[in-house]
Amino acid sequence: MYKYDEIDQSLVDERVAQYRDQTKRYLVGQLSDDEFRPLRLQNGLYIQRHAPMLRIAVPYGMLSSKQLHKLADIASKYDKAYGHFSTRQNMQLNWPLLEDVPDILAELAKVEMHAIQTSGNCIRNITTDQFAGVAPDEVVDPRAMAEVMRQWSTFHPEFALLPRKFKIAVSGTKQDRAIVQAHDIGMEFYLDAQQQLAIKVWVGGGLGRTPILGTVIREHLEWQHALTYCEAIVRVYNLHGRRDNAYKARIKILVKALGIDEFKRQVEEEWVHLKDAPNTITEAELARVAQHFEPMPYEVLAHHDASYDAAIASNPAFAAWAKRSLHAHKMPGYRAVTLSLKTHGQAPGDASSEQMHAVADLAAQYSFGELRVSHEQNLILADVKLSDTFALWEKARAQGLASPNIGLLTDIICCPGGDFCSLANAKSIPIAQAIQMQFDNLDYLHDIGELELNISGCMNACGHHHIGHIGILGIDKDGSEWYQVTLGGSQGNQASLGTVIGPSFSAEEMPHVVEKLISVYLSERNGEERFIDTVRRLGIAPFKAHVYADKNAAKAEGIA
């Protein structure tokens, strides 16, 4: 993974000094709340329900063992010994003290980490596929370009105070796993007819309260121009995006208001002037960064491993886990392994310091000392030998990191919600936990198969509920907490936004509602059809009918 040189290091060190000074000025009253807000936000510090929340950047989800050990230590020393991995591949601490943040940043800088631009109205952490570099269907490893873009966007002076936050995702696979269409800018790298690295650029996607999927603004962009083309897009947005209403300030609103053709015309007009400017990426720079992402020193292995096959045959628990948690790898005899942060009954995405230390050790022992955070809020060891998977499983299981539920219903994506977040309409974590307990029977869970369930505590959509096969949104009705259910959303190449099935439910009803949706699926599915495919084939009507049947009946009897 990328290693800092003096230039990278000086930037994070100077950031610590700058932020220490800003915090000091705030605490002595030389900066007002309003003035300090964008400064702390651009350093990932929110003021939340119980305490500030600090979001630490994990660029495109990559971590080293050393970094994860450090995160664990920081969580122990400055927080309640756990951290939360987010859908944007970052890590959040829920209970740090504002006064301690400069020290936390100094600790992070020691392991080449920071919290720069993890929040606020600026270009945020650039995200990508958690299987980058190891996925068999990968055309281009997007990480080098992601790093080049990270550097470009870090303290970009022109874009320091945009109308609203700005998120970029990149992907280099045929099957999109980075949800590029749900980002302000999405970039899909591919090899063009001349076998040159090229980029398909999407613009104006985003979830939040006005969910919109991005539109292609350019089918073919030569990689050298990635930065200048983004500058053209962000400049048009910076100048013309709305600043009078935070809910209408994202680029998606501008793109929609202007229409993609007019927006594109303005961007291209701007780009005429920016193209070939010094920010054009050089071969040498891409090569310099790319050497940090060279393939690991893999052993030459057979496709099969006898000890693995034997363990699968003799140990059903291991087999169940392996089925969900091992992912294809481009090298024979290797697998990418997902460690689940979705143990039933725990807050999705939370990891204790002890677990973090354990994962860091596992990564060191089995996966070249590196790991990734996925936007599904799990941790991934990307390069594990098939012959090591059994030993890895035993150790992960001892740490509660081996729930065999990856990609299944209980692998819930969930925002912090009302337990932590001051913007929440409703709690989300307890809903996730209740659903996990409802579906605690493993055979049943595996029978239901692949299913994505996403929960957000309000329409800001931090839990990506719009693109969940089943989406749950917390809403506020006369001061009490209710949940609206959507069906048919999905990420990936056929990204779609879910449809609301009808009136909302109380918290107690939710596990039962999900149960009913599943029962419709189980009785209607054709063969191997996944939940989402059944929803697509049948539409929401039969699901709706079944879920509301009791309610309607109850109403008819005058009970409700």
Add this chain to the structure above:
Amino acid sequence: MSHLITLQADVAKITEDAWQFVALPPSQQEVRKQAGKVVLFKLTGEQTVTPEQIAGTLIPANGKVMVPLTVFIARKTELQARLDQHEVGVWLDTHESLTDLNQAQEDLNALPIIAVHVERFADGRIFSLGTLLRSRYGFKNELRAVGDVLRDQLFFLKRSGFNSFAMRTDRSATEAIASLNDFSQPYQGAVDEARPAFRRYNR
């Protein structure tokens, strides 16, 4: 004491202000909110200037004056002699258009100073305007940030081509100078240094 920081050959100093800032008289009209229409995006929520305001703007008879863009455009003939004496500068708001400025004044370098007025420090349009003035319009003279100008934006302003900063007067300008150099080796090329780190250093 002056709150004006100027950069001369990269050295920041507190200097006396030679320019008189000419403000528009307050408008009698209600502020237009929520323009909604696409063409009005730039103006959304901002005040538009009325002909009465332009006519009623008092321009001091002597000395160097920095006038609002709308006044400059409408009353240029009246200012022409002083313009020739290099005694007229222009300031614009962040929602105003550089095309308008350039149409009224083809040779921007005839203006000894252009200022961008930022009403709220969090309005980042100022950075794009500075960048465009320097890189697109080739403006070489004094480029000043005025209004809600605070220390923590100085580094970005400098990188966007500004070389003078009228700091908000309730804060220390002397202390603010340090923030011009918050970062020593920025990654990306910008106005002050067009080459990104990867072209400046053999990394």
